Amino acid sequence: xxxxxRPALPDDDAAWNSFVDSHPHGxxxxxxxxxxxxxxxxxxxxxxxxVEDAGRIHGVLPLFLVVSPLSGRVLLSSPFAVYGxxxxxxxxxxxxxxxxxxxxxxxxxxxxxxxxxxxDSQCLGYERVRRYVTxxxxxxxxxxxxxxxxxxxxxxxxRKAVKCGLASRHASDLEPFFRIYFTNLRRLxxxxxxxxxxxxILKAFAGSVxxxxxxxxxxxxxxxxxxxxxxxxxxxxxxxxxxxxxxxxNNFLYWDLMRSxxxxxxxxxxxxxxxxxxxxxxxxxxxxxxxxxxxxxxxILLVRRRTLPHISPANPRFSPFLAVWKRLPLxxxxxxxxxxxxxxx
Numbered sequence: 001x002x003x004x005x006r007p008a009l010p011d012d013d014a015a016w017n018s019f020v021d022s023h024p025h026g027x028x029x030x031x032x033x034x035x036x037x038x039x040x041x042x043x044x045x046x047x048x049x050x051v052e053d054a055g056r057i058h059g060v061l062p063l064f065l066v067v068s069p070l071s072g073r074v075l076l077s078s079p080f081a082v083y084g085x086x087x088x089x090x091x092x093x094x095x096x097x098x099x100x101x102x103x104x105x106x107x108x109x110x111x112x113x114x115x116x117x118x119x120d121s122q123c124l125g126y127e128r129v130r131r132y133v134t135x136x137x138x139x140x141x142x143x144x145x146x147x148x149x150x151x152x153x154x155x156x157x158x159r160k161a162v163k164c165g166l167a168s169r170h171a172s173d174l175e176p177f178f179r180i181y182f183t184n185l186r187r188l189x190x191x192x193x194x195x196x197x198x199x200x201i202l203k204a205f206a207g208s209v210x211x212x213x214x215x216x217x218x219x220x221x222x223x224x225x226x227x228x229x230x231x232x233x234x235x236x237x238x239x240x241x242x243x244x245x246x247x248x249x250n251n252f253l254y255w256d257l258m259r260s261x262x263x264x265x266x267x268x269x270x271x272x273x274x275x276x277x278x279x280x281x282x283x284x285x286x287x288x289x290x291x292x293x294x295x296x297x298x299x300i301l302l303v304r305r306r307t308l309p310h311i312s313p314a315n316p317r318f319s320p321f322l323a324v325w326k327r328l329p330l331x332x333x334x335x336x337x338x339x340x341x342x343x344x345x
Contacts, residue, residue, distance in 0.1 A: 001053050003092060005100030008048035008060070016050065019057045020087060021230070025119050028229050029081035030062050033204040038064060038079050041197045042342045047075060047108070049100050051093045059088035059097045065108060068343040070311050072111040072304075075104070079345035080193075082134070082236075082273035085117035085299075086124060098124045105303045112309060113301040126299040129308065133283070135271040137291040139233075139261050146262055147255075154251060154288045161252035164216070168256045171211040174198065176220035182334055184239030189322030191344070192337030198225060198237070212257065214240075214249045222249035226257065231267040233257050250285065311344055 008016060013032045020026035028034055035046050044064040051059035062078050077084035088094045101124070105113050117123055118134070139146060147155060171177060174195075182192045202209055208229060214222035224238030235257060240249045258269050273296060274283045287293065300308055312318075325333060 001058075001092065003051050003053050003058060003096045005049055005051050005096050008046070008050045012050060012057075015057050016048075016060055019060055023087045025122060026087055026230070027081075027083045027118065028205065028208070028227050028234070029078050029083050030060065030087060034078065034081065035062060035064075037197070037200040037204050041194055041200060042079065042345070044076075044079055044342075044345070047104060049097060049104065051088065051096050051100070058090070059086060059093035061086045061097055061101060063101075063104075063113075064345075065110070066345055068311075068345075070343050071309060073109060074309075075101075075108065075110050075113040076345060077113075077115050080197075081116060082132075082296075083116055083118040085115040085122040087122065094124065102301070105301060110303050111305040112303055114309075115299040115301075117297045117299060120297050123297055123299055124301075126301040127308065129298040129300055130295060131276055131310075131312075132273045132296040132298060133276045133293050134273055134296055135286040135289070135291040135293050137258065137269045137271070137289055139258055139267055139269060141262075143259055143262060146258060149290055150255075151288060151290050154290075157248040157251040158255045161248040161255075164247045166221075166247060166249060166252045167215045168253070169213055169215065171213045171220075171223070174211065176213060177211050177223040177225070180220065180223050180241050181237060181239045182337075183241075183330060185337070186328070186330055186333045187242075187326060189325045190337075191325070191341040192334050193341055194338040201225070212253060214253045214256070216244055216247060216249070221247070222253045224253055224257075228261075228266065231265075232270050233261045233266055233268070234270045234272065236272060254289070 017031055020030040038044055039046055044066050047063040047065050049061045049063060050057055062084060063075050064079050066074050066076050066079060086097050088097060101113065178195060185192050205227065209227050212224045212226055213220040221244040222240035224235045227234040227236055261269065271286045271291060274286055277283055
């Protein structure tokens with residue numbers, strides 16, 4: 001076999017997506033739909049690589065060139081995604097893709113390359129960044145059996161939410177999502193995304209993405225933009241209205257995703273990425289479901305930079321900025337957020 005690494009071209013999209021769909025570790029963030037959403041919203045330039053032999057794809061690596069005052073020039077797989085990294089058919093393709101990536105990194109004169117791998121088998125052999133974990137929960141059995149895979153304390157919160165009359169629906173209007181989600185981002189000190197980011201995702205992934213609303217007396221109190229891909233439910237962008245947190249809307253939301261997924265034959269709920277800090281609120285919430293936790297094997301290839309980057313709200317360096325951001329009026333953070341968020345992909 002004579003493998004060749006080259007830049008991905010628009011004519012490769014169908015074959016690329018087919019390879020991702022058939023690969024056991026392919027995710028929505030490896031698909032060209034995510035590439036297009038990110039390029040159109042944030043202006044990052046795709047630098048995807050593929051490995052081929054006689055016109056047949058043996059590996060893909062979604063990549064973007066990101067230029068930020070915080071990081072400089074970097075290659076990232078992939079911006080605003082919790083998963084990314086290489087997908088290959090075997091060791092020969094992995095080695096070819098690694099060589100091609102290093103050649104590209106030197107040619108682009110980047111500071112570093114970040115690969116957001118979900119599985120060890122995706123790793124190319126660079127330095128591991130052990131900052132994040134994920135939780136997954138198998139969906140199987142009857143509804144009652146599924147409920148009893150969840151620890152008692154969380155089960156009781158789910159039952160409380162049901163008794164309080166919470167209900168769910170797929171949103172037809174994005175305004176409640178924007179209101180709840182952007183308010184929560186401001187509370188966390190995180191810049192808001194452009195609204196078009198979400199609209200593009202819903203259009204590009206139509207049929208496999210939706211916004212779930214949790215309702216109390218017909219008022220949305222929690223929201224979640226959710227992907228479904230290859231049997232997995234992937235809640236991704238979500239938040240709740242703190243005024244109603246005593247009703248446990250987040251517990252109801254995740255249970256509703258599990259319950260409806262069971263009815264439709266889906267196999268796993270992927271809770272997504274959390275900081276690997278047990279004291280962190282998101283980590284704690286996800287750890288209360290009896291789910292499997294595993295470390296995400298992110299990798300960094302240092303090119304011009306000599307120390308590992310940490311461009312994240314978890315970095316104490318950004319604490320003063322977060323403190324100020326939390327105190328700004330919501331209309332200000334909603335205006336400024338889309339201008340700043342592209343610096344921290």
